[in-house]
Amino acid sequence: MTRIVDLTPAVPEGFKGPPSTNIGVHFEVRTKVGEGARGERPYWQSGQVTMSLHTGCHVESALHCFEGGEAIDQVALERVIGSAVVLDLTPVEERMLIDVPLLERAVERLRAHGEELRPGDILLLRSDWAQRAIGTPRYFPRSPALTEAAAHWLVAKQPKSIGCDFFEEPAAREQGWTADQFVVHRTILGAGIPLIEGLVNLAQLPPRCQFFAPFYHFAGIDSAPARAFALIPEEQP
Structure with missing residues (x-):
């Protein structure tokens, strides 16, 4: 059984x-309520949304940072679905720079659970920052971040x-x-590795799980909203 x-x-x-x-998320909703023959009130609703494609959980492609780069519709679903490992970086403070030694300590935590990084894995970086701030004005300016060296370390894996x-x-x-200062994005996306941003609930995952980040099939643009989830073994009573 899985959950x-x-x-x-x-x-x-x-x-x-x-x-x-x-840009904050803004919904516009149109509704209609009719009068049915037997006194019922049939209801109809149609909404539209205005927002940046880099809002909430989303997948980014190289076009985000490179003119003529790979657009999001050129990213095969297989690249955001598969076996994933969680690199637990906690505890992480606001505006902290996550460097190579911290990533290596996370790998040691992984090994303590009998897991190793493997080429072709999906890497999930856990800080728990999103649990505290995503969707608020604090999320972006106060977020922890990777150093350029850390980005190169990740690509090398x-x-x-x-x-x-x-x-x-x-x-x-x-x-x-x-x-040009987008050194982390340029390093990772420039290596042909899609970025999945805006994840939450990584604390609920085991060190390795089956991960899925299907995204909207927009064409010719740099990002698309995703509904990411993981399948983990259900605990038996």
Whole structure:
């Protein structure tokens, strides 16, 4: 028996996206209530949403940082579905820089549970920051982030994708950043590794699990919303 763990935050009205876009989630809903022949009131609703594609849980492709790069519809689902390992980085403080030694300590934690990193794994980086702040104005500017060296370390492990429950780019936490300062994104996406951002509930996962991040099949754009989840063995009574 297996259990589904939902790794995607709910996105209500007003949920905050990246500060660079200055867009919060806004819903517009149209409804109609009719009068039926027997006194019933048939109901109809149709909604639309305005938001950045980098809001909540989403998958990013190389086009996010490279002109002419791989668009999100060119990312096969197999690259965001499969066996995943959780690198437990906790405890992690606000605005902390996650460096190579911290990643290596997380690997030692993994080994203590009898697991190893393998090429082709999906790497899930757990900080628990999203549990505290995703969707609020604090999430992006106060988030922990990866160093450039940490990004290169991750790429060297040859994962097929990388997921985070924090905003991993340190430069974008500050005002006035430029695209060339996106060193973490450029390192990971430039290596052909999709990024899965905005995850939650990673604390509920074992060291290894089956992970899924199916995303909306937008064409010719850099990102798409995802509904990430994991399958884990159900505890027996």
